[in-house]
Every structure is written in C-alpha cells, then in structure tokens.
Amino acid sequence: MSELRLMKGNEAIAEAAIRCGADGYFGYPITPQSEVMETLMALKPWETTGMVVLQAESEVASINMLYGGAGCGKRVMTSSSSPGISLMQEGLSYMAGAELPCLVVNVVRGGPGLGTIQPAQSDYFQAVKGGGHGDYKLIVLAPSSVQEMADFVELAFDLAFKYRNPAMILSDGMIGQMMEKVELKPQKKRWTNEDIDEMHPWATTGKKKDRERNIITSVELDSEKHEEANKRIQAKYKELQEKEVRYEAIDTDDAEYLLMAYGSSARISLAAKEILRAKGLKVGLLRPITLFPFPVKQLQNLTGQLKGILSVEMSSGQMVEDIRLAVEGKVRVEHFGRYGGVVHSPEEVANALEQKLTGGK
Amino acid sequence: MAKMIGTIEVDIETCKGCSLCVEACPTNVIALADEVNGKGYNYAYMANPDACNGCTNCALVCPDSCITVYRKKVEMV
Amino acid sequence: MEAVINEIKKPENLVYGKTKVLTDNVMHYCPGCSHGVVHKVLSEIIEEMDIQDQTIGVAPVGCSVLIYNYIDIDWQEAAHGRAPALATAMKRLRPDRYIFTYQGDGDLAAIGTAETIHACNRGENIVIIFINNGIYGMTGGQMAPTTIEGMKSSTCPFGREPVHDGNPLKMTELLAQLPGTAYVTRQSVHTAGAVRKTKKAIRKAFEKQKENKGTSVVEVVSTCNSGWKMTPVEANKWMEENMFPFYPLGDIKDV
Numbered sequence: 228m229s230e231l232r233l234m235k236g237n238e239a240i241a242e243a244a245i246r247c248g249a250d251g252y253f254g255y256p257i258t259p260q261s262e263v264m265e266t267l268m269a270l271k272p273w274e275t276t277g278m279v280v281l282q283a284e285s286e287v288a289s290i291n292m293l294y295g296g297a298g299c300g301k302r303v304m305t306s307s308s309s310p311g312i313s314l315m316q317e318g319l320s321y322m323a324g325a326e327l328p329c330l331v332v333n334v335v336r337g338g339p340g341l342g343t344i345q346p347a348q349s350d351y352f353q354a355v356k357g358g359g360h361g362d363y364k365l366i367v368l369a370p371s372s373v374q375e376m377a378d379f380v381e382l383a384f385d386l387a388f389k390y391r392n393p394a395m396i397l398s399d400g401m402i403g404q405m406m407e408k409v410e411l412k413p414q415k416k417r418w419t420n421e422d423i424d425e426m427h428p429w430a431t432t433g434k435k436k437d438r439e440r441n442i443i444t445s446v447e448l449d450s451e452k453h454e455e456a457n458k459r460i461q462a463k464y465k466e467l468q469e470k471e472v473r474y475e476a477i478d479t480d481d482a483e484y485l486l487m488a489y490g491s492s493a494r495i496s497l498a499a500k501e502i503l504r505a506k507g508l509k510v511g512l513l514r515p516i517t518l519f520p521f522p523v524k525q526l527q528n529l530t531g532q533l534k535g536i537l538s539v540e541m542s543s544g545q546m547v548e549d550i551r552l553a554v555e556g557k558v559r560v561e562h563f564g565r566y567g568g569v570v571h572s573p574e575e576v577a578n579a580l581e582q583k584l585t586g587g588k
Numbered sequence: 589m590a591k592m593i594g595t596i597e598v599d600i601e602t603c604k605g606c607s608l609c610v611e612a613c614p615t616n617v618i619a620l621a622d623e624v625n626g627k628g629y630n631y632a633y634m635a636n637p638d639a640c641n642g643c644t645n646c647a648l649v650c651p652d653s654c655i656t657v658y659r660k661k662v663e664m665v
Numbered sequence: 666m667e668a669v670i671n672e673i674k675k676p677e678n679l680v681y682g683k684t685k686v687l688t689d690n691v692m693h694y695c696p697g698c699s700h701g702v703v704h705k706v707l708s709e710i711i712e713e714m715d716i717q718d719q720t721i722g723v724a725p726v727g728c729s730v731l732i733y734n735y736i737d738i739d740w741q742e743a744a745h746g747r748a749p750a751l752a753t754a755m756k757r758l759r760p761d762r763y764i765f766t767y768q769g770d771g772d773l774a775a776i777g778t779a780e781t782i783h784a785c786n787r788g789e790n791i792v793i794i795f796i797n798n799g800i801y802g803m804t805g806g807q808m809a810p811t812t813i814e815g816m817k818s819s820t821c822p823f824g825r826e827p828v829h830d831g832n833p834l835k836m837t838e839l840l841a842q843l844p845g846t847a848y849v850t851r852q853s854v855h856t857a858g859a860v861r862k863t864k865k866a867i868r869k870a871f872e873k874q875k876e877n878k879g880t881s882v883v884e885v886v887s888t889c890n891s892g893w894k895m896t897p898v899e900a901n902k903w904m905e906e907n908m909f910p911f912y913p914l915g916d917i918k919d920v
Contacts, residue, residue, distance in 0.1 A: 251758055278756045284783035288750040290744065291780070295723070295751030298741040301758045323745045420759070431755075433718045433738035442733045443741035444724075570742055594680075595673045606697030606897040611856055630694065637666055642673075644681040645857035652692055657681040658673045664817025 239377040241266035249383035250301035251279040253292035259400040260334035286311040290318030297327040300423035300430030300445040306332035320359030324445025328387035337568035344399030345568030351545035366394040369489035373407035386434040416441035473516035482511030488539040497571035511578035594642020599654035605629035609646035615639040697897025699887030702854040710878040729767035746777025749784035765792035788879035790846025798889040806892035816850040847878035
C-alpha cells in the first residue's frame, strides 16, 4: 500500500530502495548523506525483504561490492557524497566496461578536495562525462524533490538493467537533507534467483550444464575485439539519447528567455521565473531530469524563439557547456551560480538573467 | 610377487618443455625430446619407459596438465 | 615395449588425467609457472566436490587475470585488489554458492590490503587463494610487497633493501590474527608431495565454506621463473632455499 510520509530526501532513498525490491546496499558514511545507510540499518530489511545492507571499509570497497552483487544479477546500490564518489570512479569504469547495472546516489557537496559539507552541483562533469577512465557514461537522473528522490530509485534500477550500465542519482545536500511530503510506493517483491536466471542470462549464478560459463569482465587484450566491445557500449548510449531523455518544461511555449537548471537550482529557478514573469519578461524553465542523456533535441526545438539562455547551477559553470554544445551558437548562453557550498536565492537568479541577457532592462 | 608398471601419455602440443616432470620423476623415465613441437618447445617424452611405475608425480607437478598416467598391476614370475 | 605400453594404456588403467573442469585452452603462462598447477588442483577439487554449477570465482589483476579462460565455471574479473569486496557481496547475496577469490601478492597484499583484511576480519564466508611469488609477474618483474630481503626485481635491481624499499609483508600470518578467519595455511606446489598437500588444503577451505566457518586463506608460495630470471627447476630450488625460511609452509590457523 502507498503511504504518505514527511521525510528527508536521504531517508526517502532508503525507504524507496527497500520498497522497490532492491537486493543490496553497500556504503560508507559521509556527510551529507549518512542518513541513507542509517535509515536502512534501522529498518533492518534483511529481516523482511531479505535485502542485504553492509557498511563497507571504504567507498572503494563499496563500489566493488556492487560489482560483485551486480555480476550475480542482483539489484545493488550505494550512496555517497562527492569525495566518496571520486573514490568510486575506478569501480564505475570497470562496471561500465563489464556492462553491469547498479545504482549510485551522489548527494553532492562542495569541492574540490574535502571542500565543504554544504550543497553544491559541482560534480556535474564527473557524473555526465564518465568520471573514470575510458569511453563510458553513466545514466544520470537529477531529482529536484524528496518525491523524486524516492521515485528515481526504481527508475534508475530499471534503466540500469535495461541498458546494463551503472546509473546515478545526482542529488545535492539540499535535497538530501530537506524534509517534504513523499508518497512511498507499496512493497514490491525482490527477484528470486530463478527470476534472475531467466531475466539476466549473463549473470554469474553458477554454470548450468546447458550453458557456457558466464564471465563478467572488462578486459579484452585483442584490440579489434575490444573496439567491438566499445562500439556495443557506445550504441547503448546512442539508444539512451534517443529513447530515455526526461525533462520538465515550464512556461516555455511563449518564452523568449530560458532558465535551465536541475535539482535544487531548478526549484530556485522556478521562483526566479515567477519574479521575472511578474516583471513582464517572457521567461520559461527547462529542467533536465536526465542529465545523461541530456535533452538536446528538446532544447534545440526552442532555440528559434529564444533571445537568451541562463544556466543556473551551484557550480562555476558545468552544465552550461552542454547547453552551448546543444544550441550550436544559435542562442546566447550565460551561466549564473553560487558555489563552494553557497546556495543562490531566486532574486540573485532573476537579477543575473536581467543583467546577463537583457542588459538590465 | 606383484609389480606396478606404468606409462604416460604427453600431449605434445600443449607441453612447454618446462622440465618439472623430468625433475619430479623418481625413476628417471622422462626427458625432453631433441625435437620441438609446433610452438618450438622441446617436449617431454618417455626416454626410459621400462622404468615407469605410474606414480603420477610428473602429472601432478605439470602446470599445463598435459600428462595422462596409466598404471597396471602385474604378477612377476 | 610398444606392445607393453599399449597393454597398459587402457581406460581401466587410467590413474591420472586432466579434469573436465579445466578447459582445453592452452594456458598463456610461461613454461613452469605455478599458476597452472594451482588451477589444476582447484579444478580437480571442484570436480570431486561436484560443485561446478555452484561455484563462482573472482579473478584478479595480474598474470592470472585470464584464469576464466581455463577453469570452466562462472567468473567475475575484479579491479586490482578488489576481489574480496566482490566476493563479500557475492556470498552475502548468494549464500547458496561457493565463492572464492584467486589473487597474487601485489593484488592481495599491496593494492588490495584493505579489502583483504576487512573481508577476513568480517569473517566473510569465502575462500581466498593467495599466490605468493614475491614479484609482479605480469608487468615485468617489479618488486612486490612480499619480495624478500635481498631478492632482485626490476624495481629493486640490486636486491630489496628494507631501509630503502620497506620490509616484506607476511600477510598470511597477519590474516591469521583476525577473528574472522577459520583456516589459514601456507603451501607450495614445487613437488608432487607439495601439490597433494595444497590440494588437501584447498579442499579443506571449501569444506569450511560449506560449513559456514568464516574466511579461509590458502597461500601458495610459488615461483615466477621468468620474473626471477631462472629456469623452472632452478626457481623451485631457489624458492626452497630462500623463500621457505621466511615463508614457512604449514597450517597457521585451523578453527
């Protein structure tokens, strides 16, 4: 049965994981996301659904536990924040190379280095451009509410398994820590081992007499064969770009100016849009929900009517580069954002659009 | 009285001529051939087949699992 | 003589042949490499325990990265040093399966030290097979955490000097201290007798897993004749004279 609750974004991730039938969580504490594992440990899903929850010795171990679990066809996840996600990049590269599905939640904090525990969106490049070594990408979902934190857990698992590729929920310290009303979905059954044998014949579940041995690996020493493996992975990214773009467009039909923002910045930009509309400026908001695949076509469809686009990010300007690539110079694109843990106000965003795009008029 | 007589079969093309079987053989049955296999290795062979008692030591230490061992008990007159 | 050999060479007289759990792929290892012997022993145990369909191996980074080409079971290939982390999740998510890692000294005792120690300390119900040849074979013979004092490698070309290079690590003794380990042993495969003992040890480790006893660690002190720049026979002799005094063979812990 569905249930209405008031809870933190981080807690919603944990609740949603159990309810969607996840098989395992492996993690390491780091602010501002420690509530994910704390909630799971308090709920003890191993006694109810059978979900395994384990505190690992490091983020490096966590992501490699995901590799092992995913290789067995299980729905496994971890969560961390920026410095911890940096430590996971090796494992993510291996998982992308071995075509393993998993969910990694990044509740982003300010960097670089140890940075700050306050919210930021400065891990965009790391999330959408691969992050580790080699040609690969993650499927990246950006929630802008506690409800989406909950909903995107199952969505991320579905996409990850559909495309056999790691998926990331790219959140931030604000969404992770804030409390909102959230509707939690009814409990779903976990896959049985028999389900996995049937649904995921690639998984290492023990070699049956009637099949060849399954090998989960990212190594191929024959360069020609390895190029083929890379092509297979790239074809998935092309398909993702064609089929899986998700976004929200608000007041874009008549818009002359466009605010583009995801996650927390999208909430703030929505308020900024209201301020600017009240002043008579025709401003819309385009909120990418999938950061990879990025809503390129959807943005291109708007370029004819736009005088300017403002990318609003809690970073020094990362998504703005993808916007510029998408519009191919046809529209002026500027960036505004506070960073290093500072969250911008709607007024700051509204002022920035006027200053940078309308000449202050 | 009874005696064990044995023999070995070497998968010549798999043998890498490492000589560990030669060393492991307690009755000096095995030697490396003067000829080479397809990969250019001097492969192991029974240079002194009469002495083989089928003890399996050569096969146990063979890293490439290319030795098969047979053994038979015979009554000596 | 030909007639006598043909008389002996009959199916009913077969006393030792290649196990079916080994594939027909020719191993890429150098002539005389210990890996092949340990692969064979492991495969024989899997056949004898009849667990080919219930066993999942974790391959390391190192020469044995391609072990999955040789042993006919399901495999996962881990990032360098991370095999015990993979195995931890695999066993917890599939407690009905036999899970083992196969790791070299660089993998287990250098880059993967944390994963190894914590998996053992948690008492993960897995088997760890640890091939210790005191050198990085695959990358061309560099110094390993287990390279003994005075031993030459391409990154300690004049011999390991502890003041400069640090000390060799007795990882297996260290792991035996941890409450999570059930069976910790050090073996070798340089003679037929040693191969038999190693087989017994690995079999025991798998039996411990069956009984949910905790982590088993089987170290196999091995040769890397190419990396050591010796013939296989010389390498075995060198190992006996130089490695065994520092890495003595035998069971260290059996709970």
